[in-house]
Amino acid sequence: MKKNKQIILIIFLLSISGYSQEITGKWSGNLKVQGTQLRLVFNINQIENRYISTMDSPDQGAKGIPVTSTSFENSILKIEMSNAKIEYQGTLGKDNNIIGVFKQSGQFFPLNLSKKSVEKEELIRPQEPAKPYSYYSEDITFENKKANIILAGTLTLPKKDGVFPVVVLISGSGPQNRDEELMGHKPFLVLADYLTKNGIAVLRFDDRGTASSKGNFKTATSLDFSTDVEAGVKYLQTRKEINKKKIGLIGHSEGGIIAPMIASRSKEIAFIVLLAGTGIPGDELLLLQQELKGKASGVSEENLQKTKNTNKGAFEIVSKSTNSEQLKIDLTNYIKQTLKDNPNAEKPEGISEEDFVQLQVNQIASPWMQYFIKYNPATTLEKVKCPVLAINGEKDIQVPPKENLEAIKKAFEKGKNKNVIIKELPNLNHLFQECKTGLPNEYAKIEQTFSPIALEEILNWIVKQVN
Structure with a gap:
């Protein structure tokens, strides 16, 4: 997923002694x-x-x-x-x-402060398009009547007039705006620009409760987000410029979980593209994420195993839970005992043990995390009958390609969907950037936002579906 959901936070509180000075x-x-x-x-x-x-x-x-x-x-x-x-x-x-x-x-x-003004960090992002665009772009809103919220986004059309195939872009985990902006990059802006210039209309929108969209992000799960996407599809069906029989979905990371949800229950979806979509259960993915990230960061095998055992125990508590209040009590007791058994466990300095435990409990017991830990995407993938393109980067350590693509392949085989293309793209990370290690701390340092090879792979496949 876009943001690693970690159990033990390693953040250091810096403090120094001083004497009273002018603070205004x-x-x-x-x-x-x-x-x-x-x-x-x-x-x-x-x-x-x-x-x-x-x-x-x-x-x-x-x-x-x-x-x-x-x-x-x-x-x-x-x-x-x-x-x-x-x-x-x-x-x-x-x-x-x-x-x-x-x-x-x-x-x-x-966060350190001084009286000196801080200059804006200049980021080099050569792929970001600049206005005026060579195509038609319109800021729009649409309503999710099921959730009673208004969502805001941008619809881009190859030309103002005409009838075009369209894709809805579905972002990954964490609150994302319509450009899926993170780490100084705007992947969905780059993807929408590329597709629109090549004849495909694109709808991208701010997640609920984010930027210009209404609603509460913190209480929502992947299932809730899927209803936001469905509302977007219904909106597109009201537009005269859209070919109603050629509406597709492109989901990145968690969006790759959401797209199959919608396609499995709707015949109105012509095709879906899974960009680093998952195929294994959420708890397994989180454990695998942490292991791979730890190895790439040089963490010892002993510490990796300790962390894995700790997190596995927490996830098992979540998996068996049927009551949110009792879950918080059980997790609180579990984490307190874990800290007692591991007095040298790393945690932020300057924070009490009580606050630290509460921080962990709130994170693990959130509606989104509970749903994600318990959810097995394979059961939904088996029900998808439309054409599918599933691609992952070879160096993706957030949604590892080997385990997830194999699980995706098996799910479609079980569901007897033969119109499926599955590919692992060399040397790409979770954001589909050309990279060295695949670690998230590389994302912002890489100038490239979206590999041209990946963009071409997506476009060529979509063109075959809509022609």
């Missing part, structure tokens, strides 16, 4: 998240005996975001934004820099 003014820093940098600015003012602050996020075009509370005592700055579930705590040092940690929704990230 503009404090800037770079928040580094999964290889990308996001500039943040805290504007701190003092009125009588209290501090009032706002936050700017220049890279997101946000300015003057209200801060709920600001305190500065004994050289420690604390900032809280309750609505966004954001907390920041840092220590002001003698060098007039603040060393601290940014926390949002249970995730911890180092």
Whole structure:
């Protein structure tokens, strides 16, 4: 999946001793998240005996975001934004820099601040198209009546007038905008641009609760997201420019789980493309992900096995669970016992054991994770009767090709779907970039967003389906 769902977080809280200094003014820093940098600015003012602050996020075009509370005592700055579930705590040092940690929704990230303005990181992304486009592009909205939410996206057509085959792009795990933007890349923007220039209309949209789409992302599962895609298909059927008999789906990562769900229950889907789609059960995939990532990062076999056993135990608790409240109790007891049995286990510094345990429980017991751990995609793949292209990158360590493509192949054979092409593309990672190791920390460093070989593979296959 796009974001590795890890049980043990390895994040270090940096702190230094200091003495009280002037805290008012503009404090800037770079928040580094999964290889990308996001500039943040805290504007701190003092009125009588209290501090009032706002936050700017220049890279997101946000300015003057209200801060709920600001305190500065004994050289420690604390900032809280309750609505966004954001907390920041840092220590002001003698060098007039603040060393601290940014926390949002249970995730911890180092964030150091200074009075110096932080320049935007210039990323080289040669494949990103620039406006004006050579085709018609329209921002649209459509309604998922089942969930009672409005979703926002972009429909691109080869020409403004005409009747065209179309694909709906389905993003991977985690809240994604219509461009599937992550690690400084916009894979869906590049893919949509390429397909539209070659005669295929494309609908891509913001995940529910993300960017311009309404709804609650945190409470949704893959099954819920599939209804969002179905709403997109229904919208396309109202457009005169769309060939109703040639509507296909392209799902990346978790999207490769969702596309077969829809195709298995609808005859209106003409074909599907699985980009790093999964074929093995969710719990098996998570364990395999962690093992491969650990090996590639140089983790010892002993530690890999310990982590695997710990996570396996947690997943088994989830798999057997039928009650969410009891699940949280069982996981809390399990993780506490695990920490007791492994006193040297790595966990973030500066966080109490109670908060750490709660962080893990909230992550594992979330609706999305529960559904993912229990879900076996093979049973759905067996029911898909439309043409399918399934491709994976050879160096993908998030959805490993060997295990998943083999499981996908067996599922289609069991379902007697013979109109299936399965390919492993050499030297490509989970994002279908040409890479060295396949590790996620490479994604942002690679200039290429989407391998031309993969793009051509997708286009050529789709053209055969729609002609």
